[in-house]
Amino acid sequence: MLPFHALRRARRATLAVLAALALAALALPGPARADDAPARPLTAQEQAFLKQAEGYLNTFRMAKARFIQTASTGETLSGTLALARPNRLRMNYDPPSPLTLVANGTHLIYIDAKMEQVTYIDLDTTPLSVFLADRISFADPAITITNVETSDKRVEVTLHMTKDPGIGSLTLAFDREPLALAGWRVLDAQGISVTVSLFNIDRNPTLDPDLFVYRRPDPRNLPR
Template sequence: MPRSLRRVRPSLAALALVLSAVLSVALVPGPFGAARAQGPAPYLMSTEEAVLLQQAQDYLNSVRSLRGRFQQASSTGNQASGTVYMRRPGRMRIEYDPPAEVLVVANGSYVIYEDGELQQVSYIGLGDTPLGILLRDEVKLSDPAITVTGMRRQAGLMEVDIVETDAPGQGTLTLVFAESPLELRSWRVRDAQNVEVTVNLLRPRFNIDLDRDLFSYRERAGFRRSD
C-alpha cells in the first residue's frame, strides 16, 4: 500500500462503516480506547427534528444486512475504494481494492484489522469503536450510551452527529440521509486529531442473504498480532 494511504488507512474507529445501515464503516487512524472526557453536550432538537430522528432510527433498524461498493476519502487527501458487507448484529467485512492490502472483519466480538503489507493483525473490541454503535442488534439513538451532538438539514439531506456518551474522544460518527425517500447515503468519522474520513455507498443492496463465512477470520501464516 502506498505510504500516503497507509497513514490514513481506515483505522478501525472509522469504519464505522456500516452502516447500520448502517453502518457505517470505514476507519480513522488514531488510538483506540481514548481517554474518557467530560460528557458531551446533547443537541437540543426541535419537535420536527425529533420526529425525523425517530424515522432515521426506524430506518436503520429495518436494515439487517447490506452489500455494496464504497468510496472512501479522508480530509488529508487520500482515497480508497472497496466492497462492504454487513449483517447485524455485530458482523461486517470491508475489503479494500488494490493497491491497498487491507481487510477489516467484525466477527461479533472484535474488529479485526489485517495489514497485508506489514503482515500484521490487530484485534479491537467491537464496543471500543464507533462501529459498535451501528452494528448493534437494535439501534437506539435515544440510548443514554449514545449522545446526538448535532443535526443539520439542507438540500434534501439530513446529517446526524453521534458520539459514545462515556468516550466522546473515540470520535464523532455522522450519518447522512436523503430525506425523500429516507435512505442512508454516506457517513463520516472524525477523530480527536480532527482527521475526517467520508464513506459513500455505491449501489448498495439491503436485506440480502450473506454467507456467514464472510464474517469469520482466520489468521494468515506469517502474520503477527500487533500489541
C-alpha cells in the same frame, strides 16, 4: 502496484477510519472538539427524523454496497462493504490496497496484508456497535447525539460515545427522499476526517457468514 509511500498514506487513511470508529486505542486522546460539545435539545422535527431513520435502519438485517473512502489527508480508496446485524461488517478495499476491516461480532479487526499487521479493538467500545446493534436506537445511553443538520436533500446525524466525548465523532448521512443511508464521516482525536460514501446498496442480500470471520493465514502457506 502502488509505491510504498502511497501504500503508507492509504494505510494511514484506513487507520483513521478504524481509530475514529473505535474512538480509542490507535490515537492518543486529544482535547474536546467542537463536534463533541454537550448535546443541545433536539427539536420535535429532529426527533421525528431520528425515529424515521431508526425505522429505516431496522428494516434490514444485511446489506451490501460499493463505497468510496476519502480522507482529509487527500487519500481516496474504494471497495465493497458487507453488513450483517448484529455486530458484523466487512470492508474489502480494492486492489492494490492490502487493507481489510472486519467486525466479527466481538472485535473490530484491521488487517494489513502487506505489512502482516493485525489490530483488534473491542467492538462494544465503539459507536459502530450502536450502528450494528441487533436493533438500532438513537436513544441508546451509550451514545450522545450532538447535532442533527438538515438540508434540502440530506440529513446528517453526529454522535459520540457518551463516556468518551473528547476523542472522536461519527456522523451518519441520510438521503431524504427516498430515505436511505448515504454513508458516514468519522473524525478522530488528531483531526483526521474520513468520509465513506455508499453506492448501489443491496438491502437484505444473501451473505456468506465466512465474510465476517478472520482466520490468520498459516505461515507455511505464505509466499517466500
